[in-house]
Amino acid sequence: VFDRLKKKASYVRKLQDIFKAIDNTSDGMVTEDKLTSVLANPTVAAYFQTLDVDVVDSAALFHLLDNGDGEMTMDEFVEGILRCKGPARAMDQVAIRAELGKLDAKVTKLTQKLKDAGVFSPSTKTCKAS
Numbered sequence: 449v450f451d452r453l454k455k456k457a458s459y460v461r462k463l464q465d466i467f468k469a470i471d472n473t474s475d476g477m478v479t480e481d482k483l484t485s486v487l488a489n490p491t492v493a494a495y496f497q498t499l500d501v502d503v504v505d506s507a508a509l510f511h512l513l514d515n516g517d518g519e520m521t522m523d524e525f526v527e528g529i530l531r532c533k534g535p536a537r538a539m540d541q542v543a544i545r546a547e548l549g550k551l552d553a554k555v556t557k558l559t560q561k562l563k564d565a566g567v568f569s570p571s572t573k574t575c576k577a578s
Contacts (some may be wrong), residue, residue, distance in 0.1 A: 460530075463525065464526060466495075467526065471522075477519040480507060480514075483506055500509070512532065513529070
């Protein structure tokens with residue numbers, strides 16, 4: 449257990465160093481453009497591969513790591529890479545499936561309320577203007 453904790457701590461330090469290198473302005477934030485620019489370098493992409501992180505699509509990677517505000521912090525980067533490392537865990541897949549089910553139910557309920565209110569027309573799939 450102790451060895452695994454040491455390896456994880458070492459891995460986290462490497463990720464923090466990578467983030468600092470990407471964050472060349474030292475503002476604590478990395479944009480999609482910055483990440484894409486850095487990952488375009490084949491040496492950097494190869495280094496990510498040695499860390500078990502697939503960086504084929506930098507835009508997709510950014511959106512997986514970012515919390516939605518368009519800028520990624522070091523914590524978002526490190527925690528996101530840790531989640532992306534290696535194969536997807538079965539528990540993660542189950543959690544995603546459950547969340548998608550909940551989202552589907554909410555969208556269905558909202559659609560029905562809009563239909564009932566006469567705001568949404570299912571035949572044309574348009575909303576009436578107010």
